[in-house]
Amino acid sequence: MSSLWNVQANGKKVRTGNRSDAIMLQLSQPVINYVRPNLILGKDKYAGPADIWNPKKGFLVQSINPESYNLNFPTTGAHNLYFDLLITGIDVRDLTWEPVTHEGITATVTNDVVCDSWIPYEDCKEWVARVKLTGPVARYRWDNPKPSVVKPRLPQTFELVGRDIYDVEVVKYGFVLKQWFIHRGDKSYYYDMLKWCHNIGYHMPRVRDLTNAVNVNNGGILPPVVGASPSSPYNNYMRHIDAGFFSEWGVVDFYKGADFGRNYHLSSEDENNKNTSFMYVVDSAYGDIRTGSSMGSFYVVCVSDLRP
Numbered sequence: 001m002s003s004l005w006n007v008q009a010n011g012k013k014v015r016t017g018n019r020s021d022a023i024m025l026q027l028s029q030p031v032i033n034y035v036r037p038n039l040i041l042g043k044d045k046y047a048g049p050a051d052i053w054n055p056k057k058g059f060l061v062q063s064i065n066p067e068s069y070n071l072n073f074p075t076t077g078a079h080n081l082y083f084d085l086l087i088t089g090i091d092v093r094d095l096t097w098e099p100v101t102h103e104g105i106t107a108t109v110t111n112d113v114v115c116d117s118w119i120p121y122e123d124c125k126e127w128v129a130r131v132k133l134t135g136p137v138a139r140y141r142w143d144n145p146k147p148s149v150v151k152p153r154l155p156q157t158f159e160l161v162g163r164d165i166y167d168v169e170v171v172k173y174g175f176v177l178k179q180w181f182i183h184r185g186d187k188s189y190y191y192d193m194l195k196w197c198h199n200i201g202y203h204m205p206r207v208r209d210l211t212n213a214v215n216v217n218n219g220g221i222l223p224p225v226v227g228a229s230p231s232s233p234y235n236n237y238m239r240h241i242d243a244g245f246f247s248e249w250g251v252v253d254f255y256k257g258a259d260f261g262r263n264y265h266l267s268s269e270d271e272n273n274k275n276t277s278f279m280y281v282v283d284s285a286y287g288d289i290r291t292g293s294s295m296g297s298f299y300v301v302c303v304s305d306l307r308p
Helices: 067-070 191-197 245-249
Strands: 005-007 014-015 031-036 059-060 074-078 082-088 100-102 107-113 126-133 155-164 169-177 180-187 264-270 278-283 290-292 298-303
Touching: 031 107, 031 126, 031 169, 059 082, 059 155, 067 155, 074 245, 100 155, 107 155, 155 264, 191 264
Parallel strands: 074 180, 264 298
Antiparallel strands: 005 014, 031 059, 031 082, 082 126, 100 107, 107 126, 155 169, 180 298, 264 278, 278 290
16 A cells, blocks of 8 residues: 655645555644733733733734734834744744845844743743844944934835745744834933934934823923823823834833933923923833923934834
8 A cells, every 4th residue: 555645734745654544634823923022011001902912922913914014013123122923833943034134124033042031930931033123223332423323214014934844934924114213322411412313314202202101290381291192091101012112112221232221311392392491301111201401411212213
């Protein structure tokens, strides 16, 4: 009796031995269920809607359709930030990925066992596909008043393709970067930071480029300060896709190698839109909005493109 072959879902053949019948194995399909950035400050009043954010897992995948990859995390990026693809239905170690580069920004995927401080105990030591963004950066040139920094033309679509041991495409994840951020590691006053951002061809960010917080009190004498939409109910960020840099990535100084400072970051907006004696500043840890003197010392993240 001749040997038969069993055709698996990936199209490859596996010998089943001397059998008089062929059995079609129904293998589970690899699925990316969650995309996990830093989870610190991602629950309670910081948590986004349940169809967008899971406090223990991260962002839910919003679209597998290339035409709507813009709905997925992340829409913002900076050098050495990273996130994890949480994949079921396949041993992640069997996947291979090619790096994807657009406009000097590269998304590189490595299969790894990770246990960052924000990962729940039950998920620690699990194999994941970690995606790292690298691109334009001003590191070691913070003191240079006019460093040479590339400005990418955005938006750009990134599609990451995972192939199995037979080199067959089995899983994909796509996202659209709309904004790229360059941070200056040292603190300084508003006018110096504004000039530095302009010198590298970037913009000083507005409040809505950084957070979706809402400061409804604002000292009780001025109109509310509203960040990106969808808005948080509180004066702190609510984890959400496409709702500000800190709202997407969380506490950015926890990302190893990204070299962000933790404290208030300058925006280009002042408290009465008439002068620049007091500017709105946004805390990189909590995403809350406050006012600070234009002569005070703050961090800055310059942005390639401003939100509409």
